[in-house]
Amino acid sequence: MPQQIILINLEKPREKILEEDIRWFCNSFGLSSGRDTENLATQIVHDLLQQLAENQNRISSDIIAKSIEVNQSRVNHHIRNLINSGLIYREKRGLYLRGGSLKAAVQEMRKDSERIFQELEEIAEEIDEQMGLKNR
Numbered sequence: 001m002p003q004q005i006i007l008i009n010l011e012k013p014r015e016k017i018l019e020e021d022i023r024w025f026c027n028s029f030g031l032s033s034g035r036d037t038e039n040l041a042t043q044i045v046h047d048l049l050q051q052l053a054e055n056q057n058r059i060s061s062d063i064i065a066k067s068i069e070v071n072q073s074r075v076n077h078h079i080r081n082l083i084n085s086g087l088i089y090r091e092k093r094g095l096y097l098r099g100g101s102l103k104a105a106v107q108e109m110r111k112d113s114e115r116i117f118q119e120l121e122e123i124a125e126e127i128d129e130q131m132g133l134k135n136r
Contacts, residue, residue: 006030
């Protein structure tokens with residue numbers, strides 16, 4: 001499955017407020033789009049983290065949908081984005097936070113991006129050689 005990691009450099013919230021920190025986190029990874037006027041991605045991530053902490057690190061999208069009182073298809077849309085980013089993964093009907101914590105998930109995503117950049121750099125070097133371009 002292709003992985004898409006989006007990074008947006010945003011100023012961190014000035015005050016330490018959990019909901020604002022989660023919103024900043026989601027926005028920084030491009031998980032909240034301009035069309036997400038209800039901040040549904042933020043609500044889902046907040047509920048996901050809360051549910052995972054309380055339920056032995058496994059949760060389902062229908063539990064999240066019931067908890068935040070939103071149609072399950074809307075929740076599943078955001079869950080797919082979270083999976084595609086590499087933040088969470090699905091095993092059977094369960095959703096799991098990669099690495100077991102938010103910090104570990106971000107660290108794993110960093111490793112993914114480093115592997116991607118390494119591959120890009122290698123191919124770029126081959127292209128440069130074939131095109132006769134030299135590094136200054």
